[in-house]
Amino acid sequence: MTDVFEYQQDGDNIATVTMAMPGAVNAINDTFIAALTSAVERLEAESSLAGVIFASAKPTFVAGGDLNELVAAQPGEEEGVFLRTQRIKSLFRRLEKLPVPVVAAINGAALGGGLELALSCNQRIAVKGRAVQVGLPEVGLGLLPGGGGIVRLTSLLGFQRAFPYLMEGKKINADKALAEGIVDQLVDSVDALLPAAKQWILAQEDAVAAATQPWDVRGFALPGGNETNPAIRQMIALSSAGLYKKTKGRLPAPEFILNTMVEVLRVGFDTALTIESRNFAQLVTRPEAKNMINAFFFQMNQVAGGKSRPAGFDKITVNKLGVLGGGMMGQGIAMVAAQAGIEVVLKDVTIESAQKAKAYSEKGFAKLVQKGRMSAEAAEAALARILPSIDNEDLRGCDFIIEAVFENVELKHQLTRDLEPLLAEGGVWASNTSTLPISRLAEASATPENFIGMHFFSPVDRMPLLEIICGEKTSDETLAKAFDLARQLRKTAIVVNDAPGFYTSRTISTPIQEAAQLIAEGVDPARVENVGKRVGWPVGPLALQDEVSQKLSLDIIDAQISMGLRKAEDDPTPAGTALMRRLLSEFGRGGRVHGGGYYEYSDSGKALWPRLKELYFDERVNAAVSDADIQDRLLFRPVIESLVCLQSGVLRTVADGNIGSLLGIGAPTWTGGYIQFVNTYGLAAFIERCGELAQLYGDRFKAPDIVADKLSAGELFN
Incomplete structure (x- = not known):
């Protein structure tokens, strides 16, 4: 423990445990768990202890779980994840059961597991200023807080106030955390942290009461009430319905978090902790979590960290x-x-x-x-x-x-x-x-x-x-x-x-071109739109095309043809393009800014233009095309285009493709980006499915050679 956590006990019998993990931050991994185990055992063995302070030797308090370890967890390993999570929880619980008060001295970011550790302490003191940020952002990585964060924050704040911090991963500064009751005291500087923590411990007249968490007090009631409160019941019902409307069932983490929060209202504290661990273990091995961790943590850090910036040039500032x-x-x-x-x-x-x-x-x-x-x-x-x-x-x-x-x-x-x-x-x-x-x-x-x-x-x-x-x-x-x-x-x-349309513009156009092709073939426009929404895009492909403007899309196509950058006969969705040209030339429907396109717009909202179905609907074709085929036709087009861009050198890195698709052109969050989607779909399965679609609907669905090359090499797209 001495190499990782420093243990010091002063003349007032207050023990200070300073977390000093190898590397830039204190991350919760096997090394951390071993050090915390040793520290807890030593604290439990002390006979004259007056109090405990957890501090950090790093600029952050604790950064959270080690995502390398989490992303390595595979399906079938859920029980192992559960047991490991329970082990961490047991250490936090043992801290709560110490007969002396425990203080978290928060000098910097306490996110995820860092806040969970702090919530296990009886008092949380933080430094004012930008350095401190607290929150439980796991939902943004397809996970839930697995170290007791859901149970403790819901118990501390109540269901309604804890909701945005858990369901949205909201992060706040020290001042806001104090106002919310997530931290208890602020100090002006890092140097003032330990003295303030010791002063608080020494000021407690009843050490046993100060060392007892609110939820361990007999008769504890959740702030705001439990499910018997009509306002809470209504919020649960509305949240569940709103969640499905937003995610279409594609993002399991918010659903798991909401379910765990509800369980906190129903069962005892320790039972709720176990339920939280079970739900965490189920999420970690799912593809959505792996996709989101890969994109929003590893690849985002790679892109934002400047991997694509050429080395050897001094940084400039534009004035x-x-x-x-x-x-x-x-x-x-x-x-x-x-x-x-x-x-x-x-x-x-x-x-x-x-x-x-x-x-x-x-x-x-x-x-x-x-x-x-x-x-x-x-x-x-x-x-x-x-x-x-x-x-x-x-x-x-x-x-x-x-x-x-x-x-x-x-x-x-x-x-x-x-x-x-x-x-x-x-x-x-x-x-x-x-x-x-x-x-x-x-x-x-x-x-x-x-x-x-x-x-x-x-x-x-x-x-x-x-x-x-x-x-x-x-x-x-x-x-x-x-x-x-x-x-x-x-x-x-x-x-x-360089290439016509670069990466984002040429890729964002593919699902809306495919949607037009589907309608031109005879598929019900409303069905195309609804299946498209279920893929996980913010809006359906027809609504997106209206916002982009059919006229602009056609102008770009025509400009590229006139410049010799493409040939009209190479159009992968010619019937869809012809449909857009007809709507524009015969009916003046060029998109929302031109008065309407696939949709009609009024003060009361928007509705699909009725004549679109009248002009193109074919009941036989509509019945023959499955929802699964519609979904994959819409989703595989931008995925394939992304792979083509990578194969041809338009994309320089996989990370650029994934982050570009997520932040720029609305790739569904659960995919982790259009290229990452292939990794968790399975390269062999992707090639097979592309072959099925190509046989039914055309060569535009053939898997690019780069997929087979990766499969032969036993590699993923990283």
Whole structure:
């Protein structure tokens, strides 16, 4: 224990256990469990103990469970996971049963298992400031808090108040944690933690009472009541219905958490702990958990950590940014840049349009102030950083210029030729295009090595992803600078190579193209939409196409054909494309912004356009196509396209593909990203299913060769 946990007892007989695990953080793994076991045994053996303090030698308190160990758990190993979880719980429970008060001295993040350990202590004292963050975020990884977090937090706060922390994985700072009663006291600095903890212990006149947890007091009643409370019963019923509406049964973790919370209302404390362990063990080995851990922890850390940033280049800070075009994208880019402390020149064709674009930031900052996420002073300062302009000279000396005008090659070329010379020495020209090849756009540049694509997503101030596209001549130094700007803008950046549509735009189009093809073949549009929702997308493919706009989709197809980037005869879903052209040309249905597309829109909501079914429905075809085939046709298309992008080198890494699909184009969370989906589906099973779909519906469903290559090598997509 002395190598991992430091044990010291002072003259007042207060023992301080300082957690000092190997590595950057205190993680709950086998080493941690062994050290905690030794510490608990020693504490139980002490005859003159007055109190105990758990502290950390790391910048964090405890980071939580070791996800490498959790993700390694396989189906069939649930009993082993259960027993290991129960072992950890027993240690926390033994801490609670010590005859002296125990204090958690929280110096930094206490998330997951870290908060569970703290909740096992009688008093929680934390440092004020940004360093401390507490929460139980396991639901975001497809898991539930397995160290007693559900049982203790529900017992501490009651069902209603614990709900957002468990079901949504809500994380809060020290001030909020104090207000919520999750921590009991705040101190101003780390140096004040131990003295405050010792002072609290020494101040307890009744040590036995101070050492007794509320739930161990005879007659304990849950705050807010149990299931006999009508408000609690109603909340359970509404939560269950709302949960299925949101997840369509695809995310088991929230369901398991809700069920465990309900059990806390029904059974005794220790029985509830056992139920929590059983549910945890069932979740750990499920594919959804493995997918989400892989994507939202390992691969997110890889992407955010800068694995795609070329080494050997000093980090840069952008001080002055030019944004060309005050439309939806340009105004959003200007807002996030100004909020990040960058001086922005927002240039448009008229001063009125430039000022209107700046007004977007004014409204956005006002909303942030109203929500308490930004001070009025910070909002005023950020707004002052945006200069609406029509004067080219205002752009002189910009470190970056981001062009965000219409998808027109000639217009973009002209802007590059006219304004690129105004960049500072070594400055970067970036295009926000979503589909046009960067290498083609860079032909107008005098320094194509300093030309790059930076594809933002709308609305820019809310969407976390940025797709960086390298042209044929883009230099590594330029890529490094673009990556640094992405971080400065607080965006998660994936890096891809040049191709029509890059990665995200070409992939997001595939399920909506397939949906059009299904309708053109005769399948009921409502059925296509409902099955699509069950896949786990936020909205159905028809609603998504309406938002993207059929007209825009057709314009992109036609532009790529005219540029020689694709051939009309190579269209994988020609009947679906013909359907969209007919709706636009005959009925003027080009999408929501054009008055309607697949849907009709009114003040009361939206409904599928009735004539869509009248024009295309074929009862025989509809009966012949199973829901399973509809689902897999819609889901496998973007999965296959992602694999093609990886195979052809458009995607540089698997992580970029998974994170890009999750954050940018709405891949269902349970998949862990479109490429990760193949790992847990099974490579051999995926190839087989692709073959079945290809035989029935066309070669677009053939599994790319890279899947068979991985299978032969005995590898997964990592």
